[in-house]
Amino acid sequence: MDGTAFLGSPEALRATARQPRSRPKGRAVDADALALVNQLIGPAPPEGHPRDQLIEHLHRLNDHQNGLRDTHLVALAQVMCLSVAEVFEVASFYHHFEILRDGAAAPGLTVRVCDGLSCQLAGAAMMLADLQARLPALLGRDDVRVVPAPCVGRCEQAPAVQVGQWPLGAATTEQVAALAAQAPARFDDAPWELPAASQACVASDPIGFAAYREQGGYALAAAVANGERSASAVIEALEHAGLRGLGGAGFPAGRKWRIVRDQPAPDERRAAPSESPPSGGGPARSAGSGGGNERRAAPSESPPSGGAARGQGAENSWR
Numbered sequence: 001m002d003g004t005a006f007l008g009s010p011e012a013l014r015a016t017a018r019q020p021r022s023r024p025k026g027r028a029v030d031a032d033a034l035a036l037v038n039q040l041i042g043p044a045p046p047e048g049h050p051r052d053q054l055i056e057h058l059h060r061l062n063d064h065q066n067g068l069r070d071t072h073l074v075a076l077a078q079v080m081c082l083s084v085a086e087v088f089e090v091a092s093f094y095h096h097f098e099i100l101r102d103g104a105a106a107p108g109l110t111v112r113v114c115d116g117l118s119c120q121l122a123g124a125a126m127m128l129a130d131l132q133a134r135l136p137a138l139l140g141r142d143d144v145r146v147v148p149a150p151c152v153g154r155c156e157q158a159p160a161v162q163v164g165q166w167p168l169g170a171a172t173t174e175q176v177a178a179l180a181a182q183a184p185a186r187f188d189d190a191p192w193e194l195p196a197a198s199q200a201c202v203a204s205d206p207i208g209f210a211a212y213r214e215q216g217g218y219a220l221a222a223a224v225a226n227g228e229r230s231a232s233a234v235i236e237a238l239e240h241a242g243l244r245g246l247g248g249a250g251f252p253a254g255r256k257w258r259i260v261r262d263q264p265a266p267d268e269r270r271a272a273p274s275e276s277p278p279s280g281g282g283p284a285r286s287a288g289s290g291g292g293n294e295r296r297a298a299p300s301e302s303p304p305s306g307g308a309a310r311g312q313g314a315e316n317s318w319r
């Protein structure tokens with residue numbers, strides 16, 4: 001049998017391709033999943049659900065089910081008029097979310113042990129192994145998952161652990177078990193206040209800006225801003241060091257700093273604590289309306305990664 005006989009004539013194939021689909025391309029939306037998504041994220045405003053609420057909505061779904069079911073991601077994509085690929089891309093990028101495929105059971109509790117560099121140096125690998133071996137027995141339940149996670153933004157409190165949505169710095173196995181014992185069945189039922197065991201580690205005697213400067217902090221940044229050191233030489237050193245971002249894209253830090261430095265003033269930079277968008281890597285820029293440079297960093301952003309000092313026509317606090 002030749003191919004034409006099997007597939008039909010080219011004209012017949014073209015006619016078939018032009019026929020309207022009986023249902024949308026891709027996965028069909030499950031009615032129950034759609035109802036739950038609408039219940040959790042609420043009605044859409046007249047202009048539709050804003051795209052920038054996607055992470056918020058993912059958190060609502062994740063906290064309600066201790067994970068993200070693929071049927072709900074498909075429903076969320078439809079409700080937000082996004083492609084399913086976009087929703088999966090964001091959901092699978094962040095360690096906060098756990099995608100449950102094909103009806104997989106949701107864990108009762110997920111404990112994430114940071115395996116970033118600072119935490120590795122503080123013994124995170126041993127803690128991960130210890131928690132995986134002992135935590136279910138310590139809690140008397142077997143629905144607890146202990147998994148590694150990328151940097152959770154508490155490098156100064158290494159080793160850092162996330163018990164559900166609750167952070168724990170300078171963690172020990174026993175402290176993790178004590179905090180996990182207080183965890184609710186679902187984190188959308190959790191009280192807004194962090195439990196005391198988690199709060200105790202949030203303020204771990206941080207050093208203030210003035211004290212940091214007195215100890216030599218930002219000396220290089222000050223030298224660059226004062227014209228005593230060349231900004232280009234610093235950027236070149238960064239480029240040769242091969243330092244890369246840890247946000248997922250692995251963008252070369254030196255190239256990023258050079259791109260920022262090459263932009264005309266005025267500029268405004270903002271840094272979010274530990275999240276960068278999946279497509280990201282570059283510092284967020286927006287056209288500021290005022291003159292001069294403005295930099296803002298969220299509290300847990302480590303100062304040296306906040307951006308290269310420009311030292312071009314900007315009044316700053318280095319002098």
Ligand code: FES
Pocket residue numbers: 114115116117118119120150151152153154155156158160
């Ligand atoms: S490396 Fe563990 S919190 Fe950053």
